[in-house]
Amino acid sequence: MGSPETEMPTLKFTKTAIESARPEKSDYELRDTVVPGFLCKVTPSGRKVFMLSYRTVGGNRRKPAIGQFGELTVEQARSLAQDWQALVRAGGDPSLDKTRARANPTIREFCEQFIEQHSIPHNKPGTVRRNRQNIKNHIIPVLGKIKVADLTRPDVSALMMQLAHTPGAANTTLACLKKMFNCAELWGYRADGTNPCRLIPRYPERKRTRLIKNRELESLFAYLDRADAEGLEHPSFTFGIRLQFAFAARMSEIISMQWEWIDFHERRVVWPDSKTGGISKPLTEEAITLLARVPRREGSRFVCPAIHTHDRHLSHHSYWCAWKRIIEAAGLAHVGTHGIRHRAATDIANSGVPLRVGMALTAHKTVTTFMRYVHIEDDQVRLAAEKVSKRRAAIIKGNNTAKTPTIDEDAVIAGGMLDASAQTEVGFHG
Template identity: 50%
Template sequence: MPTLKLTKRTLEAAEPKSKPYELRDTEVVGLLCKVSPAGRKTFMLQYRNYEGVKRKPALGLFGDLTVEQARTIAQKWLAEVREGGDPSRTRAERRASVTVREFEEIFYQRWTLVRNKKSTQKLHRYMFEKYISNRVGYCKIDSVSKKEVKKFVDDLSFAPGMAYISLGILSSMFKRAEEWGYRAEDTNPCKGVTTLAKKKRPRLIRQEEMVRLMDYLELPEGEGGGRSAYTLAMRLQFAFAARVSEILQLRWAWVDFERRRVDWPDSKTGPIWKPISKEARTLLQLAASAAGDSPFVIPNPNDPSRPAMYGAYHRAWRKALAVSGIEHVGTHGIRHRAATDIANSGVPLKVGMALTAHRRVEVFMGYVHLEEPMLYDAADQVAESRMAKLEAARCNVTCGLRPVD
């Protein structure tokens, strides 16, 4: 196994292989970094305790710990070993007493608060207190079995959506428990467990429905339409292929007409920017004439110093669908319709992903729907091509020519 001075650069450059391998440090004897086939890099410390038993506990993941932090922990543990201690056993005994409820607080502080948005933090707390804590909270974190997780899911069969979300939270918790040494590696009891509920894609708003919807959104109320701050927000959501939060939280300070772009300092996926199309410019100019001195593009009608309310926006969306005679679809259906239009416009994939602010191809494609008219046209095109080739082959046979591949 390679022996070298561990540094941030060498560990970042370490590529995963078909089998796990170790990189040993020359600075602290016994300190190593294990690289898994999945690319996970774990700091470990190899030593023998006073009984001569070989130990190799994990110290933490590279990324969560820097090389210098890992060296500091390793040196501290080695000093304890020289005094007759066994830090691996001590940690195992301490962690063996941690319940799922107790680990949830550790997970929340070390992971949820650091990695997730406030809405996800609130959801995590709510789901744990409402569904998880009273069912598996008393169990020891290192002893929860797949059987117990399956029972947990079965007990929530009356609320499959809640079971789906809770299972996702538990799976993430147990994954962190493995990484932080509270469970043995590759023992996540949620692996392979499924629920009745699956994340459903919003149905696609059809083109004939879009005609009726836009007729309603574009006309003033006095002319049979529903033009308001909220219907303007819906049109902006279509124009920017945006999430609801990106439109309702949008500030004028982020809009740059001169450079034709809007910069969101934060979003679900971090900082993003999108170009201002001609359609979007017109809509933003309409918003500017109605916003007054509000810092928000779509201000709260009752308090312009605050953004528009989500509840009012969703109520306005439901009304728009009902008046337009359209079967209900959530507001996220706007983003699906916009992404499908982008994909079908012929722009390169990378450009389409930039317009929706998606970072992974598979996520972007999850928003793109197949439309029936396109499938019918494609079927006719394939049939015509096949018949043309067949006729050409018949002609060649009749004329005694060599068939063309």
């Protein structure tokens, strides 16, 4: 057994002194005379391990290994011992730091913990699937072997550069990583305020959803009428599209809608859950007419039941395929089902309703998000250009009666020009 610390052999550690120490039947320790607490443990196998003995600020005794003689020289080990003593005097605990570093997971290991402990309990299933996809395809192949505590901002920046050819994937991967490292700080794997994703810029993305123009809207609804009259499409699809326009809704909100959520007396529909949580929207005359006209399938709780299995709602795939067929038949250029929501939001903004009311109709949480859905129509731009041209012509002719134009608040909101100060005034922040 090793001798008590008071009886340890003491000597000035040198290369010759450590080499001359012979193994015994049990471990024993040597104490350096130069640096207090600096030890060398000699094992029966002949291994010689440098250590530091100290007490923490809380009074706990620690004796972590610094390194093995041969891998470290005496002077290197002594220098590390002095550095550790400085940390102890500053209130640190090098032994605990070593334990935490050893237990710190790799990013590959941490990804599964993130999915199980954060993403599944807090995110929608679609977000969980997207997180898994980004982790599998982008994060683990490049960063998987790095310890969570060791990931740096240049590492993240290099990953983003590799994904520069796919800006959408790069941005969703960055968002996933940023949330992961927020959790890493929360769970003690990194120090607070060290998220390596901070300051990494997102890539600009091409605007994906275009506005369904007025003539296209006319053509679309003319085809929906013809499809209903001639049986060209299943009524569940044409009804769903009409209802999506009426509610300025997401596709998922329409196909999942249940009859029990509709209160005809209060003229309101309440979705218990959606992409942004529970939402509530009023029933317009248009919506009431649509809901009263649609045949209700016996035994189905869904407003838009699946074609062959009425106990389930229409699938995303079948609805999307029907939408694609319908817009092609109506002569529209390609636009996703989200184009319905963009068109509805634009109509809401251009109707002159207050901003708060418009956001309630689309169930958007922030002004910034709502304004992303509002498009400036060609006729608005053309009319504005004509007004500017006429005013300039009047000034050139010397007509000093030309009035200084005033800003139309509703027009500014509809045109997507609401600035940060206006956002603050209405109580929303992007």
